């Protein structure tokens with residue numbers, strides 16, 4: 001956290017005053033609902049029947065690979081794209097669909113994109129005041145300065161954007177997005193231009209500003225860790241559709257399919273067949289309830305769920321490769337009857353070298369069985 005921000009945050013209720021009842025008014029968060037929304041840029045559907053309810057004040061991350069429709073869904077919420085069918089509603093009022101289209105500037109939503117989009121010819125203060133044109137200049141300047149102070153950028157008020165680093169520009173963009181007190185804030189990959197260390201601190205800072213103001217927020221990201229850090233709920237998308245919506249715990253512990261499981265953890269994947277509610281593999285026998293006998297399954301084992309110990313415990317294996325990754329070792333282990341190698345993440349890898357015999361135990365909490373074709 002930058003020094004000025006830390007000071008503001010520790011001061012006597014300074015930031016709470018800014019957040020709850022700043023001079024530009026108070027945020028009144030709105031609920032946002034997509035109901036069976038379809039969108040297309042041409043022949044293919046970019047958004048294919050999405051229904052999602054976001055509660056007032058909730059932070060939802062739209063997560064998915066490049067091209068799965070995240071930005072398009074955000075643009076539909078903003079009113080920058082029309083829906084082919086279905087509706088978008090704010091606090092129960094239809095803003096897109098059924099013959100209505102409320103323009104972006106009348107939706108009370110704030111937008112923040114990955115390139116920050118600050119106006120290069122305006123000072124930082126003028127950039128932040130831009131969204132406050134309905135206030136008189138003095139009031140607008142006061143609100144903009146308070147917002148800049150909140151993100152630790154008040155001392156740069158008179159500078160121009162080109163004089164700021166990426167992280168500083170991002171914080172200014174956040175101040176500009178939040179200062180008109182939008183009821184919904186839509187953020188498209190807001191941290192993707194920052195290096196990892198800066199991204200972590202700016203993201204944490206952004207999260208606390210969002211929570212202080214209480215705004216409803218949708219944050220687009222392709223980074224599962226970022227989604228887990230920020231979201232009250234994650235909406236995972238694939239090919240224009242929602243695959244699973246839930247808390248990070250829901251998606252991590254109860255992935256609905258192989259695609260979701262792979263998204264949140266590195267996996268060993270073993271093909272097998274169910275028999276009597278179980279699946280037998282070279283690394284053990286695992287429960288496969290609800291899968292018919294003979295049904296082909298993909299058995300996934302999180303690499304962190306593979307324990308490597310001395311020979312004699314569990315299933316025998318031999319170390320084929322090991323790499324030090326900083327906090328952990330990544331092991332590749334040959335196991336009789338297994339195509340390919342089993343990968344394991346090991347905290348203390350020092351005792352075992354290449355060629356050593358080891359014993360392998362698998363934690364059943366890190367095992368998932370999916371019918372093949374569920375990816």
Ligand SMILES: Nc1ncnc2c1ncn2[C@@H]1O[C@H](COP(=O)(O)OP(=O)(O)OP(=O)(O)O)[C@@H](O)[C@H]1O
Nearest residue numbers: 041042046064065066067068069070071072073222
């Ligand atoms: N202006 C456009 N014209 C035509 N096709 C588009 C346009 N914008 C996006 N698309 C296509 O629509 C689909 C969804 O794109 P979208 O930008 O919503 O995905 P995304 O998940 O946000 O991707 P990324 O993470 O790469 O930004 C993609 O197949 C993309 O190629």
